[in-house]
Amino acid sequence: MNGFVKSNSSIRKRLTIQLLCGAAILTICLVLIVRSFAQQLAEQSQDNILAASLTSILDSASIQQGEIAVDIPYSAFSMLSNLADDRVFYRIDLNDEFLTGYADLPRPNLAANSNAPVFVTGPYRGFDIRSVAATRKLALGEQPIEVRAIIAQSRNGMQETLSEISRRVILFGSGFFVLSAIIALLAAQSTVGPLTRLAASVSRRGPQDLRPVIARVPEEMAPLVQSLNQFIGRLETSLNRSEDLITEAAHRVRTPLATVRAQAEITLRRVDKDENRQSLREMIRAIDNSSRAAGQLLDHAMVTLRTDHLERHEIDLNGLVRESVARMQAVANLKDITVIFENTAPSPIQGDIILIQNAIQNLLDNAIKYSPPDSRVEVQLERKGTVVTLTFRDQGRGLPSSDAERLTQRFVRGDNVAGTVGSGLGLTIVEEVMRAHGGTLSFENNPDGVGACVSISFLLS
C-alpha cells in the first residue's frame, strides 16, 4: 500500500527550516540595527565634544593691545583626549590667513553669515578624521576680523569601540539564533506530535480492529480524524455486509439443495425401475456438484475476505489437525479408509484458525475423496528447525501426469478425476491461505508411484 502514498518533504523539516530562516533574518536585522544605532551614538558624542572644544577655542579669542590673541585653553584638548590613541589637529585662520596649527588641514566651506559649526569627515595624513569648523567675528578698529577655527580628530578610538560593540552584538545575535533554533525544533516537534501519535495509534491496530479513532488531536486535525473514522465505519459496514451476504447466500443455496437431495435419496429407495433410478442418481450427483461448487465459491470468498485482514493468533497445529482428523474419520469410515495421524509435540504457529482449519479440511477432504475404498491416508506433522510441515499421503490415483502446477488455479482440476465431485477450488483456497500466512504448499506423487503427497509448511512461532 505504501506505493500509493506520495510523500514530499516532511512537515517537521519544512516547519523547522521556515522557523530557522525567520530566526536568521531577525538576528541579522537585529545586529545591523544595533550596530548602526551604536555608530550614530558614537558619532554624535564625538561631534558634541568636537563642537564644545571648538566653542571653547573660539571663546578664548580676544583682542589684547590691538591684536588678536587666541589662547587655546587646555580644557579644549583634554575634552578630546578621553578617546585613546586618537590624534587631534587644529588650525586657526584670521581673515583667511593661516595663523597657527596645521597649515595643511583642509578647510571646510563655511556658509557666509552663519555661525553654525560645519562638520566634515575625510582623510588627512593617513587618518580618517572628523573635523568641525566655525567662525567668530571680532571688531578691531573699523575692520572686523574673522577668526576661523578648525578642530579635527581621528576616528580610531571610535572605530575600536564600534567594532567592540559589533562583536558583542554578533555574540548576542548568535545566542539569540541558537535559542530560537531550539524553540523552532521544539515547536515543530510539538506541532507534528499529534500527527505522529495518530499515525502510530492507527498503524498499531490489528487488522480486525475497526473501532473509531478516539485520540485527542488539535482542532485542525479533527476533520482528518473525522473522515478517517467515517472511512473505518464504511469499511466495517462493507466487511460485515460481505460476511452477512456470504453466510446468507450459503444458507439460501444449501437449504433447498439439502431438501431436494434428501427427497431424491428417499425416493430412490422406493423406486425400482432402472431408468428412474439412474436419473435419480444423476440428480443427486448434480446436486452434490452444484452444492460443492457453491460451497467452495462462498468459502473462497470468505477466505479472500479474511486473508485481506489476516488475524494472527497462536494456534497449536497439532491439536487442530487432531480435531480435523477426528471429524473426518466418520466420512473416511464410509469408504473403509483409515486416517492415520501420529500425535507429535505441540506445534505453535501464528495464524487465523478458521483459515488454517479450512485449508486442512480441504486437503483431508481431497485425500479421502480421491482414495480407493479400503486404503490408508497418512497425516504427518514434522518439525524441522523453525518450520513445521504437515503432509497428507493417500493411496489414490495421484496427481495428473502433466501440468500439476496448474491445480492451484481457479476451477482447474486434474485430467484424471472423472467421476469424483469437485469444484476445482480446493487447492486454490489452500494456496491462498498459505500465501497469507507466509507458508508454502507443495504436492507431488508418492515416490512409490501410488497416490499423492501434499504438504503445507508454516513457520513455528
Added chain:
Amino acid sequence: MRFLLIEDNIQLAKAICDHLLSDGHVADHAECLSVADDFLATTSYDMILLDIMLPDGDGRDFLNRYRAGAGKSPVIVLTARSEVSDRVGVLDLGADDYITKPFDFSELDARCRAVLRRQGGAATNRKHFGGVEFDGLAGTLMHNGATTHLRNKELRLLETFFNTPDQIYSKAKLVDRLFSYEEDVSENAIEVYVARVRKHLEGSGIGIVTVRGVGYRLSKI
C-alpha cells in the same frame, strides 16, 4: 433409538424423518424452538438433530440453553452456513458434531454412530435376531460366545438387515445404502460383501438368503 429433529424446512424434515423411520428409529419433528422445548420437557432423546436458523430463534442459543440446563443428549448441528465461518461456535457451545447441508444420509448415520460411540453407546442399539447379537455402534457381531469386528460396509449391510429383518432388499437398493452416489458401482459388487457377511454368520443359525430374481433377506436357517 429416539431422535428429535429441530428443522423449520418441512420437506427436508420429512425426508430425514422418513430415513430415520425406515432404519427402525423413532423421530419427533419440531419445526421451531418452542415446540422443541415442549418435546424435551416430556421425552428423553438418544440424539438431537438441530438446525441453526429457525423462525423463533438461533439454534446456537437453544444449544447454549440446553447445555446450561444440564441437557445430556448428544446434539448434531445441521448447518447451511459456510464451513469457514461456522465451525467456531457450535462445537464450543456443546454440540457433539456438525454436518453441512446438503448431506448424505449415510454421512448422517456415520456421524450419529461416531457420536454415540464416543458417548459410550446406547443399549438400545444392540439388536438380536435368532441367537445373534448385532451392535451397530461397536461394529460387532456376537454368536456362540465369539465376537467378530465388522468393517464399515459389512456393518452397514448388517444394519440394514437387522433394522428390518425379513424385508427383501434388491442388489440395487443395497448399492444405494453402501456406496456413495459418486461411485459407479456394478450391482455385483454387493456380492462380495454379502459373501463376507455370510462367512461371519456361519454356524449362527441365521444367514443372508438369496431370494431368486428379487434380492436378499436376513433369515433363520
